[in-house]
Amino acid sequence: MSGEQNKIPQATAKRLPLYYRFLNNLHHQGKQRVSSKELSEAVKVDSATIRRDFSYFGALGKKGYGYNVEYLLGFFRKTLDQDEVTKVALIGVGNLGTAFLHYNFMKNNNTKIELAFDADPKKVGTDIGGVPIYHIDQLEEKLGSASVAILTVPSSEAQGIAERLVESGIVGVLNFTPARITVPERIRVHHIDLAIELQALVYFIKHYPLEGEHEDHNGFKE
Numbered sequence: 167m168s169g170e171q172n173k174i175p176q177a178t179a180k181r182l183p184l185y186y187r188f189l190n191n192l193h194h195q196g197k198q199r200v201s202s203k204e205l206s207e208a209v210k211v212d213s214a215t216i217r218r219d220f221s222y223f224g225a226l227g228k229k230g231y232g233y234n235v236e237y238l239l240g241f242f243r244k245t246l247d248q249d250e251v252t253k254v255a256l257i258g259v260g261n262l263g264t265a266f267l268h269y270n271f272m273k274n275n276n277t278k279i280e281l282a283f284d285a286d287p288k289k290v291g292t293d294i295g296g297v298p299i300y301h302i303d304q305l306e307e308k309l310g311s312a313s314v315a316i317l318t319v320p321s322s323e324a325q326g327i328a329e330r331l332v333e334s335g336i337v338g339v340l341n342f343t344p345a346r347i348t349v350p351e352r353i354r355v356h357h358i359d360l361a362i363e364l365q366a367l368v369y370f371i372k373h374y375p376l377e378g379e380h381e382d383h384n385g386f387k388e
């Protein structure tokens with residue numbers, strides 16, 4: 167996301183892929199318009215938030231008409247750089263990595279795992295779901311124009327591999343290992359830890375019981 171969209175608040179920007187996925191489905195079903203209420207029920211974000219979010223992109227729904235699906239999709243595609251495929255590399259083809267390779271990310275957006283790396287000679291030279299697996303020693307040679315990497319290696323390997331990725335021009339890392347990696351400030355790292363998410367969910371259930379209030383999918387009240 168870049169350029170003129172700099173002014174969109176981060177909370178709004180985070181919801182864009184969610185909106186995009188739903189609108190894309192509507193588009194495939196041949197729907198031309200959608201109301202904020204329909205959107206709200208589908209993506210579980212309250213309609214006031216949706217209206218505020220959409221106002222940042224100059225999409226003003228009309229009363230009794232709703233939003234034009236095609237206009238919104240066009241906007242999202244541009245904002246999320248969906249016209250261009252972002253090439254993703256996956257490092258570590260174990261339990262988790264294999265599952266990701268089987269999942270077809272392209273179904274909903276233009277982010278695609280193009281290649282994978284592993285240290286296990288039994289895996290090198292094979293492919294999963296059409297994604298070739300190279301030896302980690304070939305990282306620098308094969309990475310090509312991939313700009314994002316998914317890290318699904320043992321945590322002890324994470325820092326070393328992250329450094330090599332940064333050296334090779336990767337600008338974003340989706341880190342599934344429990345290791346907190348240190349990278350230069352210009353590199354964006356998103357950390358995903360199911361154990362921590364589960365613990366947080368259980369804590370929220372206990373301490374913040376819902377009383378019919380709407381929360382976004384990260385549990386934040388609007």
Ligand SMILES: NC(=O)c1ccc[n+]([C@@H]2O[C@H](COP(=O)([O-])OP(=O)(O)OC[C@H]3O[C@@H](n4cnc5c(N)ncnc54)[C@H](O)[C@@H]3O)[C@@H](O)[C@H]2O)c1
Binds near residue numbers: 284341342
């Ligand atoms: N984020 C989560 O919610 C979550 C859930 C489960 C596991 N994990 C983490 O994800 C990581 C992977 O878990 P898993 O169950 O798939 O493990 P796994 O042992 O099945 O897979 C790890 C893979 O990494 C490869 N590998 C090892 N060293 C390497 C190196 N230097 N370079 C390239 N590849 C290398 C191994 O050959 C193996 O194929 C672990 O760090 C684990 O703690 C995270």
